Amino acid sequence: MNALILSAILGVVMMFSGILLKSKAMIRNLAIGGIVLLLLVNFLEMSGTVLFRIDTKEMIAFDSFSLLFNSIAFVSTLIYLLLSARDIEKVGVNYADYFALIFFILCGITLTSSFKSLLILFLGIEIISIPLYILTGSDKRNLKSNEASLKYFLLGAFSTGLMLMGIALIYGAMGTFSTDSIGAFTETKPSALLIAGMLLLLFSMSFKASVAPFHFWTPDVYDGAPTVFTSFMATIVKAAVFIAFIRLFDGSFGFRQNQWQLFIAILTAATLFIGNITAVFQQSVKRMLAYSSIAQAGFMMLSLFAMNTDAKEGLLLYTAAYSFATIGIFAVLIKMKDFTFDGFNGFAKHQPLLAATTTIFLLSLAGIPLTAGFLSKFYMLKAVMINDKNLWLGIFAVLMAAVSVYYYFRVIQAMYFKEGNAGQTLEISPAFKWTLVLLAALVILLGIFPGLLLNWLYF
Amino acid sequence: MPINYYIFLSIALFTIGIVGVLTRRNAIIIFMCIELMLNAVNLLLVAFSKMHYLKSAAVNATAGADGQIFVFFIMVVAAAEVSVGLAIIVMMYRNIHSVDVNFLNRLKH
């Protein structure tokens, strides 16, 4: 609750800061301070002190799961701002509003991570989506940015329609929007209305989570959007959507797993396949990362497929690992001049530290042991294998992981083993460097002691 | 009135909206078709709300009210979406002087 209300307030504050404060630095620091505050109050709530006691009529419930995810999201956002806040200012004149929108999105994220009613889910998703349409198009002169935002908007609105239809049908069958009472209703043969609604919800959520075959918007939008915001929506937002996804299907349709597990399996396989295979041939690192985000989504889908304790823990770990690594890579990518693979040639020679940290992030994404990426993938596989031994899905997943190594390591090869002068003229602030190093350390730490994160679930 | 009628009617409207999205190239028309889809949903929700009201008004005076309130929220969101969406479309038009979605093909592969 704290985070929810505070994020809304902070959004408003940032909105007006654009008028009141003139210096960019102050606005930036205000935003960072806001995030820290947000993180603080969230920790307060985790430790049991709720500042605002509001009766939400069981529409919103902040349990340890959602709170933990909120803090993951806030931490990621904090790192994101520390690394890329300056670059946000480069996008356009009304940078204060960008910060405001980011805070509104965070507000939406707190909703999607803690909803108990489909209505709140709907509102949360919309509060996330609408600012994202804007941020995507925020580089107004750039045709790609425009195109991306229009595509995103049209497809997003379409998927909203699907979601609403699904909600309506479920309402028809159940007579309520509360996820608990939907989940509590354990009939032997679910009505066709419910199934249809459930599937429609599945589709729309898959769309938001860019799961194949509803992923088509992802590469174009991530490619077209200003890179700073791509970084934001590829990591934090996507994670939030997945949390909502698993919350919805665990809370409302857990009992009807046998009805949808098959489809989740199909979608997962399709996502892994399309994401990884298509990424192989990309020439631009940015677009490659877009496809890789699809591939990673495929891995996160495994947790939905398995839907057990391992899966939920693993998903939290995964969101953290994935967000940290991707934010780091994007933060470096933003500094680059051209985003092609060759643009990284010889990067290690001129920017050894950046190259090293980027390597760690890439290794984590590729799922190499001693990085958080490995453990999160490991959790997913474990959840799947424990789950009455779904061997084939696991094997398919690791095969695709092997493919992913191919395109992640292309970057490493370019940075270390190819001759070039990437990053020669780059001047990097020490603060940026140290943040990157800390982030890398975090990635490795989580890769060795996942307990640091997951133990928060149980106390 | 049998609920099936309403279900089929709104599904029909919904699908017409989808077909519109599929067949038109004008961004604005596509957007309108999406609005049509939303309205189909609204109709369905209202019908369901009245159905549940009929079923359980005895036990709960406000049964079915949530359906209609959801419709209200949908309208709210729709309004917000329209404002943003039209803004984006206008921005697009400013740059390429067209609202034809087929011209949105710089980003592909």
Next chain:
Amino acid sequence: MNLFLLLIVIFPLAGFLVNGLGRNFLGKRFIAFNACGQILASFVFSIIAFLTVKENGGQVINYFDFINVGSLKIPFEFQIDQLSSIFLLIITGVGFLIHVYSTGYMKEESHEHYGRYFSYLNLFVFSMLMLVLGGNFVIMFIGWEGVGLCSYLLIGFWFKKQEYNKAANKAFIMNRIGDLAFLIAIFYLIARVGSVSFSEIFSAASLAKLQATDATIITLLLFVGATGKSAQIPLYTWLPDAMAGPTPVSALIHAATMVTAGIYMIARSNLLYNLAPVTMDIVAYVGLATALLAATIALKQNDIKKVLAYSTVSQLGFMFLALGCGAYTAAVFHVMTHAFFKALLFLGSGSVIHAMGGKQDIRNMGGLSKKLKITFLTFVIGCIAIAGIPPFSGFFSKDAILLSAFEKNPVLYGIALFTALLTAFYMFRLLFITFSGKFRGTQEQEHHVHESPVSMTIPLIILALLSIIGGFVGIPEVFMHGGDQLGEFLSPVIKQHGEHTVSHSTEYMLMGLSSGLVIAMIIFAWFKFRNYQRKEATGFGKVLENKWYVDEMYDMIIVNPLNKFGGFLKSVIEKSVIDDLVNGVGRLVNYGSRQMRLLQSGQVGNYVLLMVVSMVLIFAIQFFLRK
């Protein structure tokens, strides 16, 4: 006693190490002294060992556990008994003489090569002693491969000449083929008997529990091993090529000692062979065939050492014939005498080559008898001995073999006798062409010809004496009761394969026949080659001169196909099949990626269409396909 045995082995090893490590800074004199001294020392200890055995039988000394795994125990043990003590004497004795000879023969070598040569020679003696002293098959195998190694090193001693190195490789690899069979035989023994120690294998108990088939298989495998080492069909072709090595080496390794290792092994396991009559026959036939084949080839060879080499092969064939007929004692007897006269002949030829300045083609020699008196005389003695004219040593041993062949089967005897006659013929051909007639070489060669130094002639003389008297240790019963001291001595280790069945009269008759025919042969040879003029061999002679084209056949059947196949694997299978398969996967992924990209057409309409279609499909699956 066990210290003595150890010393016998250690002296040559020490010699090897000292000469090997110090070859760069030690003087030639010291090197020579060191090498010979070590061998002499171990010869002395061998005599002591021999006497002790004569006094109070053989014994087995276990030094430490070489390999001890689960039920399999392979101790590092030596076994000294009548058989091995005889071989000890032969090896160290003849070995010593040849060392002495070498000091003269190798004088021209630069002194690190000199040191290298003697260290190899000592190493060889060391491994040979290991071979004969080994108390179980594994230790024997160690020596077995060790001598193979030394022969490899010494054949390729002049490693600048690639064909020498080729010969060395050939020797080593052919030995390896035999060794593989030997190894498998050992495994078979481990599997069936559970031990490799002679003392256990040849104990009545374990022999009793061995089925006939197993015995046959094991003995056959051992025999294959022997063919490799002792140059029998089909693995004999390396020995003639091995003449690339220095002549003393040929004398020591490829005549006197190493090549007789096979005979030693079979004699050693005679109890096993007695259980396998089939193997016995095979051994006999292979031995005889080899003897005949080699003899025929020797008829037409013009390289002095090649002739001797083939005669060695042929003599070894005789020994195997004896083994095959169960006359193990005769075989060992012939090993001994052969060691004497063949070493003598080789050293003699070495002295000739030395005189001719390295030339070996007898067609360019002739009339050397005047220049090289001692060499000539000793050579004659050697020839008489090998031809088997009483009372020279060759006569007794060969006669014993012929007799045993006769007992087994008169046909065998006939062929063996024929071979013996061929032997006499080609040996004297060699003698006459080399020494009689007039010199056919160039002018400065003629000037260069001279008698060898003392260090070379002394061993010749000693060996000559031995080849004369060496036979008297095994005088047949018919001449003198209890004359067969060797047989007596060996009887504890060698169970004769049944008693003599031939009447004395027949025995006399056979001896007379063989000796008479041999003498006739020699006279025939004298008239044929007294003053030899070179002429090209034709027809059948050419076939013989080219050794029945056996080498060419091997190349055609085995070597070239393997080479071609290897090339095929390297260039086709490895590159084009397996590796391309692997890379093909990568290419496939790339291709797939290129195709999948096209799905991302960039058109909103297509995106929505695909989404709707997949929705329809999933709905259809859910509502109509699933029940």
Next chain:
Amino acid sequence: MIPVLLILIPLLAGLATFFIKNEKIVRLWSLGVSLITLVVSIIGLSVNDGSSYLSFHGEWMQTIGSSFSVKLDGMGQLLCLLNAIAYPLVILATWKNTYKKSNNFFALMILAQAGMMGVFLATDALLFYFFWELALIPMYFLCSQWGGEKRIAVTFKFFIYTFIGSLFMLIGILYIYSHTPDHSFSLESFYSTVLSKKDQTIAFWLVFVAFAIKMPIFPLHTWQPDTYEQAPTATTMILSGVMVKMGIFGMLRWLFPVLPIASYQWADFITSAALIGVIYASLIAIKQNDLKRLIAYSSIAHIGLMCAAAFAQNTSSLQGLMIQMFNHGINIIGLWIVVDLIEKQFGTRKISELGGIAQKAPALAILLVIVALANIALPLTNAFPGEFLMFNGIFSSKTNYYLWFTVMAGMGIILGAVYTLNMIRKVFYGNTNELTSNTKDIKWKEKLVLGIIVVIIFCFGIYPQLLLNETSDVVKTILDKFEIFRFTIQK
């Protein structure tokens, strides 16, 4: 405590090495570190088995049933010793080689050592996998940073190949884990798990693929010659000397005792593949003109023999295998050192361009000949007892084709003699050519290194029992697992 040291010393030292700038100091430092590691492992050897110093158990990720537990048993001791001996030798032998950014080079080398140590010590499946990868990653960077001209593509192939393998292994581990009663990755619970025949087959193949690629077994070997050819020689030494043993070790530690039925069931199939590989690789080696590739193929042949021996699954074969793992490591490192010396002096590895070196460099020639003969298992060299026992094991294995297998393996021995002797003949004997006419003989440092190797060769060739005693109980534990499942194997 000792196993932890064995892992930590190289790990921390390796990380520290990144920050040493001075080239000379880097060499000395890494040499010192490797020597310390060697001392520790020797101490470990001297500690009697079962003592508490040889095992360590630390809590780590209890929630998923994994723990940081390491143990130093006989087999581990042998391989850790090999690993610890290899490094000083390699560093000394390649002392002259210069690398740009040498600190990174040595840091990665030492990190790889830590990884391999972990592989040999871990008694927790997940930990094992961790170290397995930790050993692989530095190798990737080493090869593709400091390798030959085709290094990037080749190394990448090698990496992807092995990585796919290890991913399959991960799935296999999880598959077994999902059957463990107490859902734990510990070796004990893996050993105590009884899987059905079908499950065993599935898990077996999943795990075996990783080991088969690592060893490598025909036909999964094609990454190896290229990698050995392209990698910097120091790395190649470690790769072929120590790292390939990880595959065999993995089989003995994680495959046979856990999945005895399947390991027995598929023994014939895999043995034939391995032995075909032996002959195949030897025949190709005969035709090789590049020294590195020749040794690479000979290594494939040897490993194939070892794999066959492993699947013979009896005391003799396993005992032989274990000492052979050690000895082959020593010998092949010796061969690589010689090749490196030759390449450094003449700038070529083409056999056809060399010749007559023995005249000019007798010391080098003699040392090489000794190592080469050890490589073809001449008696009284260290390889003989191992191969003898392995052969004996193959011969006395329970399969019906034991005779064929023995003969095929024997073919390998003969062909091995062929290509080794041909190599010696062409490179060292014969007359010198203009390239080799002014060859210089080796200096004391190389002499020292090769001398050490030769000493090891003879000392374990004459008294192999020293090593055999170490591993006897490990072999017993492995075979007992087979005995336990004998009844199921019968039917």
Next chain:
Amino acid sequence: MNITQILFWLLSVVALFSALMVITSKNPVYSVLWLIVTFFSLSGHYILLNAQFLAIVNIIVYAGAIMVLFLFVIMLMNLNKETEPQKNRWLKMAGAVAGGCLLLVLVAALKDTDIKQQQALVNEGSIGLIKNLGKELFTTYVVPFEISSVLFLSAMVGAVVIGKKE
């Protein structure tokens, strides 16, 4: 066949027809007008269902505000029949077929659900009246209501960001 049913059928036919006209008519302006017709007929349905509040809101918000906005934009860009881009026929066909299949599948799926006997109460039922809905909205649904304000804020900010001239 009482008056309510007649009205229901009438309104449904009008709604469907006008919806079809929306997606078929070439001229965007016509599409807008047809869409307004659709909305009116839907509002009729609402009244029929006695959801008076929604009926009014629908007319005010949609027909009144939103559609006017659409119309305004279209006029601003003076899109008309000539400038109206056309998809190629095959894509149209494909789209129509896909949509048709979707309709078919959904109808077939929902044809006989367990609630098909149930009725939707028409003409009466006070739940749709402003009084009740307002009470609900400001008691039970006050939190979502407030949250929707965040939505509006973000939309507003967004419109500014996009629309403002630089």
